[in-house]
Amino acid sequence: MGFAEIQGNDQVKRVLQLALRKKRWPPSILLIDSSQGEAKKLALVLAQAVNCLNLDDDGCDQCYNCQAIKEERFPDVLMVEPVNEVIRVEKIREVKKLAYLRPMVGKRRVFIIDQSEKMNEQAANTLLKVLEEPPSTTIFILLTSNPYLLLPTIRSRCQELQLSPVTQETLEKYIEGLGRDKKEARLMAFFARGNREVVDKLNYQELRAQRKALWSIVEAGARGGIPAQKIKDYGQYTKRQRQLWSQELAILASFWRDLLLVKLNASPELIINYDFLPELKEMAHLVSLEKIKNSLSWINEAAEEVKKNLNIQVIINSYLAHYQGKKNGKDNLCSD
Numbered sequence: 431m432g433f434a435e436i437q438g439n440d441q442v443k444r445v446l447q448l449a450l451r452k453k454r455w456p457p458s459i460l461l462i463d464s465s466q467g468e469a470k471k472l473a474l475v476l477a478q479a480v481n482c483l484n485l486d487d488d489g490c491d492q493c494y495n496c497q498a499i500k501e502e503r504f505p506d507v508l509m510v511e512p513v514n515e516v517i518r519v520e521k522i523r524e525v526k527k528l529a530y531l532r533p534m535v536g537k538r539r540v541f542i543i544d545q546s547e548k549m550n551e552q553a554a555n556t557l558l559k560v561l562e563e564p565p566s567t568t569i570f571i572l573l574t575s576n577p578y579l580l581l582p583t584i585r586s587r588c589q590e591l592q593l594s595p596v597t598q599e600t601l602e603k604y605i606e607g608l609g610r611d612k613k614e615a616r617l618m619a620f621f622a623r624g625n626r627e628v629v630d631k632l633n634y635q636e637l638r639a640q641r642k643a644l645w646s647i648v649e650a651g652a653r654g655g656i657p658a659q660k661i662k663d664y665g666q667y668t669k670r671q672r673q674l675w676s677q678e679l680a681i682l683a684s685f686w687r688d689l690l691l692v693k694l695n696a697s698p699e700l701i702i703n704y705d706f707l708p709e710l711k712e713m714a715h716l717v718s719l720e721k722i723k724n725s726l727s728w729i730n731e732a733a734e735e736v737k738k739n740l741n742i743q744v745i746i747n748s749y750l751a752h753y754q755g756k757k758n759g760k761d762n763l764c765s766d
């Protein structure tokens with residue numbers, strides 16, 4: 431690993447390496463990564479850098495400590511992750527207890543708290559007590575995609591660093607390197623939204639099936655309302671994960687965006703869903719520009735609401751109301 435393996439984010443890396451070199455290390459830092467991309471990897475690189483036996487400002491990736499940290503089997507580096515979407519107080523109590531002990535084999539104990547916004551109130555308050563009196567040989571690295579869900583008192587105790595997503599071009603090149611052609615790479619990079627880890631997990635065939643299912647919803651809406659069964663099926667989505675919902679909103683947005691481009695006779699090069707081009711062309715005749723614009727702005731709002739952790743059921747109801755439209759109503763998709 432080492433800093434060189436972290437994509438982009440040169441400024442953040444400079445700040446961190448400078449702190450390492452000057453040995454002025456904040457006891458707790460908050461890595462904000464809205465694309466949930468490189469944060470975890472960066473946290474592990476930091477854990478290496480403060481424990482490396484060869485270097486002062488980076489992980490060498492060769493020494494025993496660096497190797498063990500990379501493989502997540504180093505006794506002084508503890509990764510805390512939510513279980514069933516929650517980080518419970520019992521886990522943070524364990525962290526608290528360990529935090530005041532001297533490191534077992536390394537130079538410093540490092541606690542990485544992934545998705546730290548998922549600590550429940552009791553857990554957050556327990557962590558706060560440790561952050562207020564940080565043990566000198568311990569470093570806390572909190573990761574989050576949404577800092578607004580953290581207690582302000584926790585945020586004020588941490589040095590905050592905002593990571594930026596990997597650029598679309600970098601990601602496309604990376605995917606091409608995995609053996610995909612240009613068009614496939616563009617499509618996958620778009621849906622990975624700056625997150626290389628997502629690319630590694632993304633299955634092209636699954637993505638295609640998922641897009642096919644969602645296209646039928648866009649199509650049904652544009653052709654005259656969604657059949658009752660489809661709405662019922664979509665209601666089942668409430669049981670699914672929030673992340674899946676954001677992915678599906680991104681796919682819906684991509685279709686409406688492509689419809690807009692086709693309607694404006696833009697170059698086919700710009701179309702994300704290139705494999706749906708004939709369908710998009712046909713559909714572009716059926717929907718007005720205003721309808722496309724309304725749909726896009728609704729999806730944007732819904733995506734923001736998902737990010738803010740609002741109740742998924744409320745978002746879905748609003749979604750269904752939008753797509754169902756009202757007979758003769760202004761919002762009916764087929765009222766054009």
Ligand SMILES: [Zn+2]
Nearest residue numbers: 482490493496
């Ligand atoms: Zn090392």
